[in-house]
Amino acid sequence: MTEIPTRFDHTKEAEIYQKWEKAGEFKPKGSGEPFSIIIPPPNVTGDLHLGHALTYGLQDTVARHARRHGKKVLMVPGADHAAIAVQALVEKKIQKEKGLSRTQLGREKFLEEVQDWTAHYLPRVKESLKRFGLSADWGHFRFTMDEHSQLAVKTAFVELYEKKLIYRGEYLVNWDPKLQTAISDDEVLNEDRPAKLYWLKYGPLTVATSRPETQFGDVAIAVNPKDKRYEKYVGQEVEIVLATGQKKKLPVIADEFVDPEFGTGAVKITPAHDKNDFEAGQRHNLPVVQTIDKYGKLTDLAGEWAGLKALEAREPIVKKLEELGLVEKVTDYNARVAISERSGAIIEPLISTQWFMKTTELKDAALKAVKLGDIKFTPKNVEKVYFHWLNNLHDWCISRQLWWGHELPVWHCQNWSAKTKSQKSNPKNNEGFIVALEKPKVCPICGECAMEQDPDTLDTWFSAGLWPLATLGWPDKTAPDLKEYYPTSFLETGQDILFFWVARMIMMSQALTGEIPFKEVLFHGLILDDQGKKMSKSKGNTMDPLALIDKYGSDALRMSLIGGNSPGLPQRYTETKLLKYRNFVTKIWNAARFVASTGNSKSQIPNPKQLDETEKKFLEKLSRLEESNHKDFKTYKLGLALEELYEFFWHDFADQLLEYEKKVLLESADETRKAQAEAVLQDSLKRLLVLLSDFAPFLVTEINQTMFDA
RNA sequence: GGGCAAUUAACUCAGUGGUAGAGUGCUUCGUUCACAUCGAAGAAGUCGCUGGUUCGAAUCCAGCAUUGCCCACCA
Secondary structure, eight states: OTTOOSSOOGGGHHHHHHHHHHTTTTSOOSSSOEEEEEOOOOBTTSOOOHHHHHHHHHHHHHHHHHHHTTOEEEEEOEEBOOHHHHHHHHHHHHHHHHOOOHHHHOHHHHHHHHHHHHHHHHHHHHHHHHHTTOOOOGGGOEETTSHHHHHHHHHHHHHHHHTTOEEEEEEEEEEETTTTEEEOGGGEEEEEEEEEEEEEEETTEEEEESOGGGGGGOOEEEEOTTOGGGGGGTTOEEEEEOTTSOEEEEEEEEOTTOOTTSTTSEEEEOTTTOHHHHHHHHHTTOOOOOOBOTTSBBOGGGGGGTTSBHHHHHHHHHHHHHHTTOEEEEEEEEEEEEEETTTOOBOEEEEEEEEEEOHHHHHHHHHHHHHTTSSEEESTTHHHHHHHHHHTOOOEEOEEOOSSSOBOSEEEOTTOSHHHHHHTSOTTOOSSEEEOSSOOSSOTTTSSOOOEEOSOEEOHHHHHHTHHHHHTTTTOTTOHHHHHHOSEEEEEEEGGGIIIIIIHHHHHHHHHHSSOSEEEEEEEOOEEOTTSOBOOTTTTOOOOHHHHHHHHOHHHHHHHHHTTOOTTOOEEOOHHHHHHHHHHHHHHHHHHHHHHHTOOOOOOOSOGGGOOHHHHHHHHHHHHHHHHHHHHHHTTOHHHHHHHHHHIIIIIIIIIIIHHHHHHHHHOOOHHHHHHHHHHHHHHHHHHHHHHTTTOHHHHHHHHHHHSOO
């Protein structure tokens, strides 16, 4: 025995992966039932965390299991352009390296910088996926900004627009003043922060507000219709005095949304800068008066405070109001502040012209698919969260004022103006733009201009929502992959992107094809640090999965993340657990080394009738393990399947059977008996290695190749 | 304010109706003949609390407590 070392050299993993690829192991093979997995594409930010190791570990384990059970497996790899995230990073980079903002650099140059960025990070992303051992077919690799993806996105946009599921309009949106773009509701985080509530005298009434600086945009005062205190004012106008000293008349309206218990029960209405007020304004036909611009600064309406940032102007304005005797009191208050998930900036609700998807019309089909069980969620309780979200859904703002992202297939007439509009030169088009895959040669609106493409880009999640379709060849409806692998079989992802991604894929797929995008979804939970705290860069408690792979090996990391964990539950990362599975890798390696040393007869167990009780019991138990392993996979109890495998291999196989047969080999004089012992050991080991190959593919491949020439 | 989950050995977690399990740690012993990243034996838990269903509950139901996560238009 030989030159085989006493431990598995995990630095060989890259080499093993290359062998797999060369042998075409991950190409869909055979005539089995198609089983397709589209991986959640990691961002080209160059940022991989333990969650990636977990999700790719889980889905690869499922893929390998399906493959060895005769399925024709297609696993599609890819990467996401991550518009807002990458743009923010590149902006930071050029600011640091060149001292330039993106506007100083210009759109074209900026996009070149982004191209450089992706050119640098795409290969790294691919490399990382390979280090996780992902058994994906690289011939199917897709980037969300590649040519085909762009065609899919444009086609989807045009089709959805034609189905009237996409519309353009002027509404109050979440504006990120730092990134200078609108963002969707899902990209906004709410934080409770201590704040002040200002009780301002508005004519004969008092209103309580947390944002006195928006008073220049006030257009009404609202009270609850059932509130007797204010009955006599409803329908009347009251005259108020602003901080500028100007007088202004505001109508008093009655609306159910006003809580009589809060504050004075009277609330100032600023439709341009508050979501509630905007909606109330629409109900009551009130004008929208903007007093904060897209840079978060006060407009001319604010008189001497014009040009100041809203927050900076607050105290001076209050001071002035106090001097005018218009502040009744100031109280402490816990305000909820809307924060941009990506930039951390305080969101400014802003009226602007944006593109929206009518998700409200798509939700019924999305609800139905899960309710009827066409799409199955594991764990099942995720369904409730999904239903709740869908039932409270608002239309989705899909346009972004970013530069990096999919451009809209929208073409504006350059001669379009109020004048053209009034002439009604083209009664069919009263918006000044058309939506089409290609830019028209001649403007169909004015008949002469060259038309200009809409400067906006799309929310990253728009292209992500098309991912299962785009990766399989759509919009070519006759694409062979689409026919064979769509709807896809299985999706594994984090619960944190249930709304962002999973729900949108379901809605968009159904809107475009009438079909669901996938049949099964497995959700994993958050990975926490060893203190049970959420991992985040700012806390500095993140772990680099690639560094852990360098140190302990990919198989060990994968098993440590999967083993003994229930579907969907959060788990703590501990080095102890990683060591447990690293030791398991060594144990398997050495048990195999021993069995290989007993000879390499490929013989089957000679005569099952000659087996003694110990052997029979062991083999029966092994059969039961194989059954329960397969059963556990069907319900995605991979953590349990692996733990059982661990227990069985270590204690039943290595500690019991192996020691038992070792004794036979050392002490028995009966050559037939010895041959039987060898055969039982080899047969059992090989069956166990098959089960282990789902979880520890690198290790099992190396064992088979170095010890059993298989 | 609403929703979802978790609570099991000192620590990290499995276990979902039938006499409590693993890894780490701890105690004792063994072993250079696959593996010290080893083996054998052991100590250690009234399975958060209170009720209920059941022949039988860590497991099912109700309530409570604590912790975590998600959602939400009281300005």
